[in-house]
Amino acid sequence: MPERIIVPFGPQHPVLPEPIHVDLVLEDEKVVEAIPSIGYIHRGLEQLVQKREYTEYVYVAERICGICSFIHALCYSQGIEHIMKIEVPDRARYLRTIWSECSRLHSHLLWLGLFADSMGFENLFMRSWQLRESVLDVLEDTTGGRVIQGTCKVGGVRRDIGQEKLDEMHRELDPFEQKCRDLGDVFLNDETVKYRLRGLGVITKDEAYALGAAGPTARGSGVAMDHRETGYAAYGDLGFKPVVETAGDCYARCAVRVKEVYASIDIIRRAIEEMPEGPIDVKVKGTPDGEYFSRAEQPRGEVVHYLRGDGSKHLARARIRTPTLANIPPLVKMLPGAQLADVPVVVLSIDPCISCTER
Amino acid sequence: MSTMAFLKRSPWILHYDASSCNGCDIEVLACLTPLYDVERFGIINTGNPKHADILLITGGINAQNREVVENIYEQIPEPKVVIAVGVCAATGGVFRECYNIVGGIDKVIPVDVYVPGCAARPEQIIDGVVTALSILEEKRGKMTGAARTKEEARHAEQAGEST
Numbered sequence: 361m362p363e364r365i366i367v368p369f370g371p372q373h374p375v376l377p378e379p380i381h382v383d384l385v386l387e388d389e390k391v392v393e394a395i396p397s398i399g400y401i402h403r404g405l406e407q408l409v410q411k412r413e414y415t416e417y418v419y420v421a422e423r424i425c426g427i428c429s430f431i432h433a434l435c436y437s438q439g440i441e442h443i444m445k446i447e448v449p450d451r452a453r454y455l456r457t458i459w460s461e462c463s464r465l466h467s468h469l470l471w472l473g474l475f476a477d478s479m480g481f482e483n484l485f486m487r488s489w490q491l492r493e494s495v496l497d498v499l500e501d502t503t504g505g506r507v508i509q510g511t512c513k514v515g516g517v518r519r520d521i522g523q524e525k526l527d528e529m530h531r532e533l534d535p536f537e538q539k540c541r542d543l544g545d546v547f548l549n550d551e552t553v554k555y556r557l558r559g560l561g562v563i564t565k566d567e568a569y570a571l572g573a574a575g576p577t578a579r580g581s582g583v584a585m586d587h588r589e590t591g592y593a594a595y596g597d598l599g600f601k602p603v604v605e606t607a608g609d610c611y612a613r614c615a616v617r618v619k620e621v622y623a624s625i626d627i628i629r630r631a632i633e634e635m636p637e638g639p640i641d642v643k644v645k646g647t648p649d650g651e652y653f654s655r656a657e658q659p660r661g662e663v664v665h666y667l668r669g670d671g672s673k674h675l676a677r678a679r680i681r682t683p684t685l686a687n688i689p690p691l692v693k694m695l696p697g698a699q700l701a702d703v704p705v706v707v708l709s710i711d712p713c714i715s716c717t718e719r
Numbered sequence: 720m721s722t723m724a725f726l727k728r729s730p731w732i733l734h735y736d737a738s739s740c741n742g743c744d745i746e747v748l749a750c751l752t753p754l755y756d757v758e759r760f761g762i763i764n765t766g767n768p769k770h771a772d773i774l775l776i777t778g779g780i781n782a783q784n785r786e787v788v789e790n791i792y793e794q795i796p797e798p799k800v801v802i803a804v805g806v807c808a809a810t811g812g813v814f815r816e817c818y819n820i821v822g823g824i825d826k827v828i829p830v831d832v833y834v835p836g837c838a839a840r841p842e843q844i845i846d847g848v849v850t851a852l853s854i855l856e857e858k859r860g861k862m863t864g865a866a867r868t869k870e871e872a873r874h875a876e877q878a879g880e881s882t
Contacts, residue, residue, distance in 0.1 A: 371787055378736050378744065379784065400784045401738040404817040411816050423813050426742025426838055470745060473752075489752035496749075507742045507838050715741040 362387045369703065371400045378714040382707070386700060394695035396688055402718040409667075409675040414440055414648055415514050417675070421665070424680065425716040426507045427470065428658045430463040432665075433512035438592060439654030439667040440514045444646060450594075450636040452516035457594040457631050459499070459509060459517075460656075461624040466495040466507075467659035468617045468624070469540075471711050472547060475614060478704040479556050484546055491539055498529060516641025530632045537625045544618040557611035561694035561706035564608055573690040574683040575661020576620070577710045580613035582606040587657035598630050610709040617711075647673050658683055660711045682716035729761030730852055733771035735791055737824065738814070739778025742838030743805040747775060750841045750848075757845060768794035773851050774828075775802045775844075779811040780821040792828045796873070798858035800851040802832045804844055809833045 365386050371379030379400040385393035408420055421436035422429045434456055441448060473488030496506045502521050503509040511518045521529075547553055563573070568581035578585050579602060586602035588595045603619040605612035648669030655664050661683030668677040687710040698706050736744050750757050751764055765771055768791050780788065792801070803824045806812035811822045824830050831854050834847035 371784070378741065379787070400781075400787065401736065401778065402781060402783070402819050403738055403779075403814045404819040405814070408814075408817055420813060423740040423742070423837070426740040426745060429740075429742065486753055489749065490754065493749070493752070493754045505838075506840065507745060508740075713741065714736075715739065 364392070367700065369707075378712070380707075380712060380714050382695075382703075384695070384700065384703060389699050389701070391695050391698050391700065391703065394692050396692060398688075398714065398718055400718070401715055405719045406678045406680060409678040411674070413673045414669065414675055415644065417678075418513055419510060422508055422510065422512070424682070424719055425713055427467050427713060428463065428660065428663070428716060429508050430459050430512060431656050431658045431663065433509075434460060434593065435654050435656035435663055435665045436667070437512050437514050438656065439652045439665050440648055440669075442652045442654065443648040443650045443667065443669055444514075444644070446515050446642060446644060448516055449639045449642060451520070451638045452640045453594045453597075454631050454635050455517050455521060455640065456512065457598070458521070458628055459503065459511065460593065461628045461631070462495055462499050464659045465621060465624045465628075466492050466499070468621050469495065471617060471659070471708075472543070472614075472621075475705070475708050476547075478708045479553065481553070484543075487543055491536075491543060494532075494536060498532075501525065513641065515644040516639075518641070520640050526632050526635060530629065533625055533629050533632075537622065540621050540625065544621065547614055547618050553614075554611060556705065557614060558607075558609060560610045560702055561698060561709055562607075562609045563690050563694050565606070567693060568608065568690055571689040571693060572686050573661075574686040575658065575711075576613050576616040577661065577687045577690055579603060580605050580616045581608035585662075587655055587662045590655075592656060594631060595627075597634065598627055600627070610705055613709045647671055648675065658716075660684055660713055660716070661686060663716075680719055682713070682719070684710070684713045684717040687712070688717070728772075729763065730772040730848075730855060731763050731765045731770050732773045732775050732848070733766070733768055733791065733795065734764055734775045734777075735788065737776050737778035737784050737788055737808065738781045738820065739805060739807055740838075743777040743808075743836075743844075746838055746841050747777065747804065747844055750844055755841045755845060757848070762848065769796065771795050771799070772855055773800050773802060773848065775804055775848070776808055776824050777804045779807045779814060779823055780826050781819045782821070785821070785827055788824070788827050798855060798862055800831045800855045800858065801828060802834060802847050802851050803830045804834045804836075804847065805839045806835060806837045809835065812837060 367384045370381040381397045383395040422433040424432045469492035473485045476484035503511045565582040584604045588600045605615050649671040651668040664681040666679040670676045691710050809823045811820045814820045832847050832851045
């Protein structure tokens with residue numbers, strides 16, 4: 361039997377911008393066990409609900425993670441709105457959907473770029489990020505912020521998008537989709553990419569389900585689970601079908617995200633076409649008293665905000681379960697059997713977001 | 720442009736995420752990609768502290784990353800410049816009241832340039848790096864006498880080890 365050696369991976373390392381530490385137990389070049397340890401960017405945001413008023417905490421929730429920012433704010437606001445029985449105006453629901461999908465677009469394009477980088481495909485990395493900038497331009501134009509938007513609030517949204525801008529966005533969607541399809545074509549059909557990704561980091565449907573995988577990691581293994589199906593915000597009106605692949609390898613997880621980019625563009629298009637007129641927010645009075653599990657679909661999977669208010673202006677407790685935390689057990693299952701050189705690709709294939717995980 | 724006019728070297732940057740929300744980090748990465756493209760100035764993002772001239776840190780200091788930040792700083796050869804990107808890196812920002820946040824980067828290592836913003840925009844980050852370049856040149860100029868001898872001795876020692 362070959363001798364076992366342990367290679368420390370992280371916390372500071374060239375693949376991910378974020379710190380995570382994994383001890384890789386190797387036999388020659390093959391990984392036999394992966395032991396993750398986290399906590400490098402734990403801040404303690406859950407306890408901060410006791411120091412910030414419930415309306416202010418939206419901005420803290422947004423800063424749990426700079427990539428999933430809008431959807432964190434949305435999930436938190438929906439929780440408070442449910443506890444306080446606030447009915448959000450239709451136009452606000454549609455605007456929230458548009459911004460959520462823009463977040464998903466920029467997150468997926470970012471991930472596709474990083475994933476290409478982990479494969480050593482620099483050109484594709486640059487092209488993905490070039491496309492991502494046009495999504496960020498739209499976000500900046502409509503909200504004022506590139507990555508932290510600050511437009512979601514309890515009771516609605518803070519800004520409206522004028523009809524002129526909506527028309528412009530609608531016009532630009534077709535050429536943008538064409539560019540995304542050209543990019544996605546490389547990820548899905550390029551021989552070298554296929555060679556690198558097929559059969560790598562496989563996790564079966566049953567394993568993914570049993571280990572509690574979320575988002576594209578679960579959907580890449582054939583678990584058709586997407587929280588947008590439950591119809592929060594305007595997804596109920598627009599109709600939605602999750603993107604599912606069955607192979608369960610890195611290629612399948614990549615394919616799910618490529619196809620979700622197309623799906624997001626389609627949702628934005630329909631949301632603009634069906635945008636209702638009316639107010640964008642309602643006045644919020646009183647304080648939250650009660651508890652609720654608020655759920656939303658982030659680019660990385662399902663996020664859960666548990667919120668409990670005791671009638672004061674500060675919440676008593678918040679508990680946030682983020683998708684990457686759910687995806688770490690599947691990752692630990694995927695790594696054994698991989699070559700050391702493939703570890704960055706497998707780690708990235710779950711789209712790890714450590715800021716979310718550690719809060 | 721005054722800095723760029725006399726920029727003779729290609730400064731390499733080491734980026735470390737201390738306890739940021741990711742917002743500033745993806746903006747740092749965005750600086751490298753086609754729209755902003757700092758690589759045209761020879762600025763490269765490296766993963767190896769021994770190769771770096773500039774340490775660019777996002778997010779505040781917490782109990783667990785304190786030693787990591789100190790360790791990375793120690794490993795970067797002189798002269799070196801530290802840039803704190805975003806308000807969290809400057810003061811702890813929106814997270815300053817969290818129980819696990821000690822404060823800004825300057826609680827642990829000396830910081831030369833502070834880049835404001837939450838999240839800092841790519842233009843601001845590039846501006847911060849350009850400011851850091853002039854500080855780097857200044858520090859290089861000041862490296863005379865004992866410091867220069869020490870650094871040269873260290874290089875010689877390392878060269879000796881590698882042969």
